[in-house]
Amino acid sequence: MTGFVSPKFSRAAMSVITDEERDDLLLSCRYGDLDDVQDFVKTHGQASLADARDENGNTVLHMASGNGHVELLEYLLPLVPPSLLSVQNESKSTALHWACVNSHLPVVQKLVQSSSGPGVDLIDIKNAAGRSPLAEAEMAGWEEGAKWLVQVMNLDDGGGKEEAEEVASGPAAQDIEVEIQDADGQIARMNIGRPDQAPPSEKPTS
Numbered sequence: 001m002t003g004f005v006s007p008k009f010s011r012a013a014m015s016v017i018t019d020e021e022r023d024d025l026l027l028s029c030r031y032g033d034l035d036d037v038q039d040f041v042k043t044h045g046q047a048s049l050a051d052a053r054d055e056n057g058n059t060v061l062h063m064a065s066g067n068g069h070v071e072l073l074e075y076l077l078p079l080v081p082p083s084l085l086s087v088q089n090e091s092k093s094t095a096l097h098w099a100c101v102n103s104h105l106p107v108v109q110k111l112v113q114s115s116s117g118p119g120v121d122l123i124d125i126k127n128a129a130g131r132s133p134l135a136e137a138e139m140a141g142w143e144e145g146a147k148w149l150v151q152v153m154n155l156d157d158g159g160g161k162e163e164a165e166e167v168a169s170g171p172a173a174q175d176i177e178v179e180i181q182d183a184d185g186q187i188a189r190m191n192i193g194r195p196d197q198a199p200p201s202e203k204p205t206s
Contacts, residue, residue: 017044022052029060029076032069037076046079057089061111066098070106077114085117092127100137105145108133112152123153 021040028036037060041049049060061084064072088094099107112122126132131139134153137146 017048017051023054025049025052026054026058026060026063029063029069029072030067032064032067032072034069034072034075037072041079049076050080050084056091057087059084059087059089059095061085061087061095062089062093062098065095065104065107065111066102068099068102068104068107070104070110073107073110077110077117082114082116082118085111085114085122086125088125088127091129094122094125094127094133096122096125096133097127097131097136100133100142100145100149101140103137103140103142103145105148108145108148112149120152120154123149 021044025037025040027033028040052060054063060076061073061080064076085096086094096108096111099111111117112120123133127136134146134149137149
């Protein structure tokens with residue numbers, strides 16, 4: 001019907017967002033200002049969250065995840081489309097890459113375990129440097145995160161196992177032993193490596 005607007009689309013949802021408002025939203029996500037993000041959603045609608053990008057292609061999830069804002073992430077995940085979890089910035093890094101670079105385990109777990117998201121497939125995405133989130137965790141010397149990722153990643157198709165073995169055979173590998181249970185309930189032990197002081201390829205400022 002001409003001129004009809006569905007009730008589910010409020011005036012706020014259709015409001016125009018200025019560059020300044022977009023930048024303020026991303027800064028709020030960077031600093032974990034939940035109240036400000038909620039005010040933005042009330043004004044512009046949740047659909048506007050998915051479209052926000054900074055000059056490097058970073059999303060609201062990049063900003064919240066890279067800086068370890070768990071409460072804000074819990075608020076955002078139900079409001080954004082699941083595809084936003086897989087969005088890569090100009091360096092081809094996802095929000096999960098950033099969470100691994102900065103060693104935020106609760107954030108990593110929420111991104112991977114998001115009920116409507118890609119799940120463990122996120123661990124297979126590689127950035128422009130050819131590194132997965134697991135490889136970034138290893139490069140950062142983050143033993144706890146690398147261990148958790150290896151435990152949950154998909155090893156059935158061989159791709160995940162190959163990734164874990166690549167990390168384990170790094171040039172500066174040290175022993176970090178993890179246990180993996182296969183489909184038959186058998187426990188396998190795997191070592192993953194850790195460099196001495198390898199700097200991360202990409203680290204958002206906190």
